[in-house]
Amino acid sequence: METSEFHLGNRALIVMGVYLVVMLALGWAGRRSRKEESLRDFYLAGSTFGFVVLFLTLFATQYSGNTLLGFAGRSYRQGATYIVSVMFMTAVITVFTIYAPRLVRLARTFGYITPADYVYHRFGSPALHIAAVLLLVWGLANYVLENLVAMGHAMVTISDGSISFMWGVIILVVVMLTYETLGGMRSVAWTDVVQGTILLAGLGCILFMLLTVDGGLVAAHEVIARDASDKLAAPKADGMRAWYSNMILLGFGVAVYPHAMQRLFAAKSLRTLRVSLAGMAFMPLTTTLLAFLMGYLALSRFPELSSFESDRVTILVLIDMTEGSPFTFWLVVLIFAAIVAAIMSTADSALLSISSMFTKDIYKVYINKEATPHHLLLVGKIFGWCLIAVLVFMAWISQRTESSIWLLILLKLEFMVQISPMFVLGIHWKRLPAWAVLAGVIAGTGITLTIWGGVMAGLWDNRSPWNVSAGVWGLLVNYAICIGGGLLRPDPIDQGLRRT
Amino acid sequence: MKIEPESPNHEYARERDMDAFWKAAIPLHEPINKRWYIPAALLLMVIGAPWLWPAGEEGPVFAGLPVWVWVTIGASLGLSVLTAFGALRLWRDDGEEE
Numbered sequence: 001m002e003t004s005e006f007h008l009g010n011r012a013l014i015v016m017g018v019y020l021v022v023m024l025a026l027g028w029a030g031r032r033s034r035k036e037e038s039l040r041d042f043y044l045a046g047s048t049f050g051f052v053v054l055f056l057t058l059f060a061t062q063y064s065g066n067t068l069l070g071f072a073g074r075s076y077r078q079g080a081t082y083i084v085s086v087m088f089m090t091a092v093i094t095v096f097t098i099y100a101p102r103l104v105r106l107a108r109t110f111g112y113i114t115p116a117d118y119v120y121h122r123f124g125s126p127a128l129h130i131a132a133v134l135l136l137v138w139g140l141a142n143y144v145l146e147n148l149v150a151m152g153h154a155m156v157t158i159s160d161g162s163i164s165f166m167w168g169v170i171i172l173v174v175v176m177l178t179y180e181t182l183g184g185m186r187s188v189a190w191t192d193v194v195q196g197t198i199l200l201a202g203l204g205c206i207l208f209m210l211l212t213v214d215g216g217l218v219a220a221h222e223v224i225a226r227d228a229s230d231k232l233a234a235p236k237a238d239g240m241r242a243w244y245s246n247m248i249l250l251g252f253g254v255a256v257y258p259h260a261m262q263r264l265f266a267a268k269s270l271r272t273l274r275v276s277l278a279g280m281a282f283m284p285l286t287t288t289l290l291a292f293l294m295g296y297l298a299l300s301r302f303p304e305l306s307s308f309e310s311d312r313v314t315i316l317v318l319i320d321m322t323e324g325s326p327f328t329f330w331l332v333v334l335i336f337a338a339i340v341a342a343i344m345s346t347a348d349s350a351l352l353s354i355s356s357m358f359t360k361d362i363y364k365v366y367i368n369k370e371a372t373p374h375h376l377l378l379v380g381k382i383f384g385w386c387l388i389a390v391l392v393f394m395a396w397i398s399q400r401t402e403s404s405i406w407l408l409i410l411l412k413l414e415f416m417v418q419i420s421p422m423f424v425l426g427i428h429w430k431r432l433p434a435w436a437v438l439a440g441v442i443a444g445t446g447i448t449l450t451i452w453g454g455v456m457a458g459l460w461d462n463r464s465p466w467n468v469s470a471g472v473w474g475l476l477v478n479y480a481i482c483i484g485g486g487l488l489r490p491d492p493i494d495q496g497l498r499r500t
Numbered sequence: 501m502k503i504e505p506e507s508p509n510h511e512y513a514r515e516r517d518m519d520a521f522w523k524a525a526i527p528l529h530e531p532i533n534k535r536w537y538i539p540a541a542l543l544l545m546v547i548g549a550p551w552l553w554p555a556g557e558e559g560p561v562f563a564g565l566p567v568w569v570w571v572t573i574g575a576s577l578g579l580s581v582l583t584a585f586g587a588l589r590l591w592r593d594d595g596e597e598e
Contacts, residue, residue, distance in 0.1 A: 080565070081550075086573060086576045091541075094579060094583045094586070097531045098531065098538070101593075102525045102530065105524060106525050109524040124516050216564065218563065221564040225558070232558040233557055234550040234553035234556070234557060239555075243549055247545060270593050274591055281584045282584065285573070285580060296565075
């Protein structure tokens, strides 16, 4: 076992080195291809993405290290009921098809760069604008943090411990920030093309291995049915509530990721965007499903992992599969590269999105209204480096506590999902007033915070009352306030502009 | 549709012409124009949820997974097809099909 892991580390490190050099080269190429010094060119690549770039950047951004590591860990802990992950990731694209046709049209007409541009334009409320930016930045910063932690784990495993967790994080972060600073969205999307391609190839390898090595799923099922049959059972009533809670939280939460929306803005044409989204609708069946199966298989191989250890089941299963099978060695190296690619491609997109919102929605509006594009770009880049320094420090702190990756996702999504009424409802319903949306956001985040705070203060011990996440309770109240506020409002603005 | 040059920040504060906003917002065709689109998506989500199966039991097994898991996978595939159809066939706009 030790010999096998040693060889994996040495050769995998060479592959990783080549991969990182290619990423830097693409960053440089992105810089050389810039058209002008403007926010649109840096943060949206001048809206020039064709199908291949758009599809792969959407794919690589949507599916992160968390999909391959965190989702597999969750499948391991929860068992077969986590198949819900395939459905909610599909529902995300369905939600896109509900609000994106209008948002994209507005973005192209009025030149939006960030989703918060829409919020201000639609509602005209600085308070709501700031609330939306804060929630989005909070969610994205957590998202980056979660991927930094995943970077550290991946590098420790690839190097068999010769690179420490923190050095692993720092090496990948420096490479990532360098190519991002060089070429902005263009570099990020071009690296996404490579990363997405590696990810697809890696997923193909995972599928091959899952179905063929050691009897595949059928053999795994026999062991699980014998040792952990409860993990195969259809959910009871409380499990069904958790199922629907997950569908709502993830379906609406992931659909309002600002870095995904900015990719919609970056499409060269509507046709490109429509075809890319149609392709994305099928990706849960290739990506999320495989992460689920990885956790399922791990149940038969590693029955006694702690919650913290279970976030590494993908890595453990892959290492286990390589033993005694030289043929699978390079497949596993490719899969590790795919995991790192998935992590980096998501973290860089989220970081770029935070930087764009800080620059365009906070700095330019509330701090320095007269700033030139050159000055704004410089501020955005410096802010990105400072933010990542803080997040790397937090990743280091996170290593001192037993918090699983899933906990970080929940903290992210439960807040971020509260902005969904602004997009899903606000873009279709003219009567929805700003005050109702703001009241809904305050109530939704307040309820979520209260439920989480009560657990932290020891007042109660359940973050999901009645097996429904705190964020979903908040969201239900949020939507109720929005709908109530809209119905209370007189309807003058609807006159003369009804859809024909 | 032409993309406007980069707009100065918060031009919307001065020019919140909401008639122009709503006029610009509505595409030629969008999936939710079809009254069956959202109900069909919800129906697939309901079919995919394992509430019809005996709770707490594995039930029949096929190819190493409980059949109820296969049903969820099948419903997800149905939702993928519906969503792709929505994006490709129910979403149209003027001047975009270059």
